Amino acid sequence: MLGILRQRAIDGGLAASTLRRTRSALVSARSYAAGAKEMTVRDALNSAIDEEMSADPKVFVMGEEVGQYQGAYKITKGLLEKYGPERVYDTPITEAGFTGIGVGAAYAGLKPVVEFMTFNFSMQAIDHIINSAAKSNYMSAGQINVPIVFRGPNGAAAGVGAQHSQCYAAWYASVPGLKVLAPYSAEDARGLLKAAIRDPDPVVFLENELLYGESFPISEEALDSSFCLPIGKAKIEREGKDVTIVTFSKMVGFALKAAEKLAEEGISAEVINLRSIRPLDRATINASVRKTSRLVTVEEGFPQHGVCAEICASVVEESFSYLDAPVERIAGADVPMPYAANLERLALPQVEDIVRAAKRACYRSK
Amino acid sequence: MFGFVHLYNGQEAVSTGFIKLLTKSDSVVSTYRDHVHALSKGVSARAVMSELFGKVTGCCRGQGGSMHMFSKEHNMLGGFAFIGEGIPVATGAAFSSKYRRDVLKQDCEDVTVAFFGDGTCNNGQFYECLNMAALWKLPIIFVVENNLWAIGMSHLRATSDP
Numbered sequence: 001m002l003g004i005l006r007q008r009a010i011d012g013g014l015a016a017s018t019l020r021r022t023r024s025a026l027v028s029a030r031s032y033a034a035g036a037k038e039m040t041v042r043d044a045l046n047s048a049i050d051e052e053m054s055a056d057p058k059v060f061v062m063g064e065e066v067g068q069y070q071g072a073y074k075i076t077k078g079l080l081e082k083y084g085p086e087r088v089y090d091t092p093i094t095e096a097g098f099t100g101i102g103v104g105a106a107y108a109g110l111k112p113v114v115e116f117m118t119f120n121f122s123m124q125a126i127d128h129i130i131n132s133a134a135k136s137n138y139m140s141a142g143q144i145n146v147p148i149v150f151r152g153p154n155g156a157a158a159g160v161g162a163q164h165s166q167c168y169a170a171w172y173a174s175v176p177g178l179k180v181l182a183p184y185s186a187e188d189a190r191g192l193l194k195a196a197i198r199d200p201d202p203v204v205f206l207e208n209e210l211l212y213g214e215s216f217p218i219s220e221e222a223l224d225s226s227f228c229l230p231i232g233k234a235k236i237e238r239e240g241k242d243v244t245i246v247t248f249s250k251m252v253g254f255a256l257k258a259a260e261k262l263a264e265e266g267i268s269a270e271v272i273n274l275r276s277i278r279p280l281d282r283a284t285i286n287a288s289v290r291k292t293s294r295l296v297t298v299e300e301g302f303p304q305h306g307v308c309a310e311i312c313a314s315v316v317e318e319s320f321s322y323l324d325a326p327v328e329r330i331a332g333a334d335v336p337m338p339y340a341a342n343l344e345r346l347a348l349p350q351v352e353d354i355v356r357a358a359k360r361a362c363y364r365s366k
Numbered sequence: 367m368f369g370f371v372h373l374y375n376g377q378e379a380v381s382t383g384f385i386k387l388l389t390k391s392d393s394v395v396s397t398y399r400d401h402v403h404a405l406s407k408g409v410s411a412r413a414v415m416s417e418l419f420g421k422v423t424g425c426c427r428g429q430g431g432s433m434h435m436f437s438k439e440h441n442m443l444g445g446f447a448f449i450g451e452g453i454p455v456a457t458g459a460a461f462s463s464k465y466r467r468d469v470l471k472q473d474c475e476d477v478t479v480a481f482f483g484d485g486t487c488n489n490g491q492f493y494e495c496l497n498m499a500a501l502w503k504l505p506i507i508f509v510v511e512n513n514l515w516a517i518g519m520s521h522l523r524a525t526s527d528p
Binding site (some may be wrong): 057058060086087089091092094096097098099100101102103104105106107108109110127128131132136138139140141143144 | 393395425426427429430434436437438439443444445446447448451453454455456457458459460461462463465468469470490491494495497498501502
């Protein structure tokens with residue numbers, strides 16, 4: 001009896017691994033034949049900075065470990081070798097100081113790309129981001145422009161604890177004078193970072209550490225050095241008609257997985273990738289909700305006064321009579337990020353939370 | 367007049383003395399006590415006074431106010447409310463002078479003067495910028511205007527080694 005089971009297991013194993021080998025061969029054959037390119041988010045960001053530095057000598061990079069170390073997360077890999085220490089600055093660990101220096105350089109017409117090792121460290125420099133950068137164009141009645149980009153990983157990573165895991169999207173996006181972007185895919189990363197570097201105003205560019213290594217298909221158009229995405233325009237990643245799921249950054253991937261699970265149960269979800277937190281694309285969000293009548297918003301950050309709160313307010317204000325169910329908000333737990341892996345998982349939205357919220361929105365109608 | 371106003375009365379010699387030696391393209395960064403730095407740099411008295419009254423004829427159309435005097439034309443790069451805030455911005459302007467000369471190969475000899483008070487000498491950003499200015503050899507002059515008071519706090523009570 002056991003012998004038969006063992007035999008079956010072995011057969012199944014062999015068959016499965018043969019199938020896997022065949023499948024992977026087919027996939028690579030298909031990719032090769034189709035010429036479809038893939039790019040990691042890391043390479044997308046690196047190529048974007050490289051191209052913009054090449055195109056405009058006023059663009060320079062500044063931050064901790066961006067040069068000799070090739071970047072704490074290797075986003076600035078190779079740039080020091082290519083452009084030299086006068087365009088790629090390794091700074092001391094002095095965020096307030098070097099951020100202010102970046103802002104001052106921007107006042108004087110240069111185009112700094114300031115890296116925060118994580119946006120948690122931006123809190124040391126937040127006075128300069130808000131008061132010296134965001135508000136100066138207004139305070140000077142348009143005389144001073146601040147073409148600076150503040151970029152780095154934002155939000156939770158894996159097991160990095162409470163002081164390294166906060167999401168800053170809501171804080172920065174509430175400030176007039178800032179633009180706040182959050183890419184998801186490699187195409188987003190390239191197009192939005194290039195747009196940010198070219199933009200004459202201060203841009204907060206929120207990346208995600210866990211997305212850096214993820215590969216996405218990328219079009220020829222997106223690989224072109226002139227490629228740029230518009231700031232303030234969301235992308236409909238997946239069309240649907242029963243419920244609108246709005247989110248940004250890593251949660252877009254989770255929302256897409258949730259949409260697949262919902263499709264199995266006959267619920268067609270429309271997934272919107274915000275790309276831009278400020279300006280927020282209220283038009284696209286509301287047009288979608290007017291089509292589906294149901295809203296689920298997702299973010300990793302703390303729930304109170306979050307990005308989802310603003311989206312819900314916008315929909316309730318502008319599309320109230322189109323709603324067939326109360327708006328749904330899925331956010332990170334209202335607790336400093338725990339260290340233990342199981343607690344961390346519980347503190348962040350998971351695919352099943354998004355599925356549950358979407359189902360709740362769908363069963364609430366008359 | 368409404369809101370905050372921080373007068374420079376009695377200190378005029380400092381601003382006049384330093385800024386008289388600057389060119390129009392040199393930059394000045396100040397604190398909330400910035401009216402006379404703006405005047406010394408060439409912003410008209412009418413524009414400064416109008417700004418203090420929130421008038422559209424002010425140098426910042428009334429949008430900045432007493433503490434935020436900016437003039438791109440005269441390279442008066444503000445007026446900052448938080449003590450120490452202007453120092454990194456000034457260091458950045460000096461950074462850009464060096465960058466223009468060394469990287470962009472422009473004929474640039476502009477210096478930047480940062481004005482601040484005794485209280486600021488206890489502030490972290492000041493030290494961060496002293497270090498980076500020395501590290502990168504930036505064309506910046508740090509001017510401490512010591513009036514022995516940081517708002518209501520005596521320099522002698524606030525500083526471990528006055």
